[in-house]
Amino acid sequence: PASADFIRSLPKAELHLHIEGSLEPEQMFDFARRNRVDLPFRTVEEVRAAYAFTNLQDFLDIYYQGAQVLRTEEDFHDLAMAYFRRLAADGGVHAEISFDPQTHTDRGIPFQVVADGLLAGMAAAERELGVTSRLILCYLRHLDEESAFATLRAAEPYLDRITGVGLDSSEVGNPPSKFARVFQASRERGLKLVAHAGEEGPPDYVWQALDILGVDRLDHGNRALEDADLTRRLVDQGTTLTVCPLSNLKLCVVPSLEAHPLRRMLDLGLKATVNADDPAYFGGYLLDNYARVAAALGLDRAQLARLARNSITGSFLDAAAQAPHL
Ligand code: ES4
Ligand code: ZN
Numbered sequence: 001p002a003s004a005d006f007i008r009s010l011p012k013a014e015l016h017l018h019i020e021g022s023l024e025p026e027q028m029f030d031f032a033r034r035n036r037v038d039l040p041f042r043t044v045e046e047v048r049a050a051y052a053f054t055n056l057q058d059f060l061d062i063y064y065q066g067a068q069v070l071r072t073e074e075d076f077h078d079l080a081m082a083y084f085r086r087l088a089a090d091g092g093v094h095a096e097i098s099f100d101p102q103t104h105t106d107r108g109i110p111f112q113v114v115a116d117g118l119l120a121g122m123a124a125a126e127r128e129l130g131v132t133s134r135l136i137l138c139y140l141r142h143l144d145e146e147s148a149f150a151t152l153r154a155a156e157p158y159l160d161r162i163t164g165v166g167l168d169s170s171e172v173g174n175p176p177s178k179f180a181r182v183f184q185a186s187r188e189r190g191l192k193l194v195a196h197a198g199e200e201g202p203p204d205y206v207w208q209a210l211d212i213l214g215v216d217r218l219d220h221g222n223r224a225l226e227d228a229d230l231t232r233r234l235v236d237q238g239t240t241l242t243v244c245p246l247s248n249l250k251l252c253v254v255p256s257l258e259a260h261p262l263r264r265m266l267d268l269g270l271k272a273t274v275n276a277d278d279p280a281y282f283g284g285y286l287l288d289n290y291a292r293v294a295a296a297l298g299l300d301r302a303q304l305a306r307l308a309r310n311s312i313t314g315s316f317l318d319a320a321a322q323a324p325h326l
Pocket of ligand 2: 016018168196219277
């Protein structure tokens with residue numbers, strides 16, 4: 001089996017990472033203390049014990065609660081920098097990190113505080129670690145389209161520093177079609193488009209992400225495999241799928257890592273990548289995701305190198321910035 005050292009040595013980009021999902025319990029207590037926020041937990045062990053999810057909504061409830069400790073620009077800077085240090089240790093060279101502005105603006109934290117803090121952390125990571133990054137603004141799909149439009153307006157002064165928009169949160173009952181207009185407006189502003197689809201939602205939601213939103217990349221996409229025509233479309237189009245093995249395991253999207261469709265995706269010719277999603281909640285960062293799914297599925301070095309290469313070519317870096325990693 002491929003060793004962790006081999007995987008670490010591959011230049012890799014992380015394309016599906018919610019920065020709020022990198023908040024470790026220890027950090028949650030640090031931020032709560034310095035911001036004088038009350039937590040419903042007394043110890044790190046109590047927090048970890050609460051991370052026993054069986055579906056997406058159970059996870060989201062605790063993830064939004066954890067984010068309440070994030071209040072200042074410094075918090076967002078420190079959160080991002082801690083993530084980039086772990087990425088660099090895993091042999092990551094680039095990350096396209098998502099953030100959920102509405103989770104913060106809805107509790108009175110200005111968009112600027114969040115964006116300035118994250119952008120400062122991204123600049124520090126490039127300077128100190130040599131890790132490049134891009135920022136993806138995610139609309140929360142359980143909220144309405146008007147709230148997404150308000151978020152796009154708040155982001156207006158930052159659009160030169162935001163690479164794309166995404167769609168996350170509770171999938172079932174909130175189809176991509178609900179956000180057709182705000183995605184069109186986002187595209188008109190020159191933003192790249194991604195969306196979570198086919199994590200818990202049906203293949204029809206993946207069709208909608210392609211045909212109605214016109215996404216440049218698909219987050220998850222697992223359930224696309226239930227539809228042969230859809231699978232062929234994704235192969236023919238060369239759509240990058242940002243797959244998250246440990247997330248899928250924790251949220252019971254798959255019954256075991258041995259049953260994960262990643263190997264099948266590669267065999268079908270889909271452009272799959274490996275990502276951590278919400279590493280503090282799902283039990284592993286980028287290298288853990290590669291190593292554990294590789295062990296469970298018996299992936300060989302060529303398949304791992306393919307996954308790493310897909311992450312570079314599937315990134316929103318231009319060809320000149322990708323070249324050193326290929
Ligand atoms: C998420 Cl795993 C996942 N799915 C949908 N929305 C999310 N937000 C953060 N993690
Ligand atoms: Zn996600």
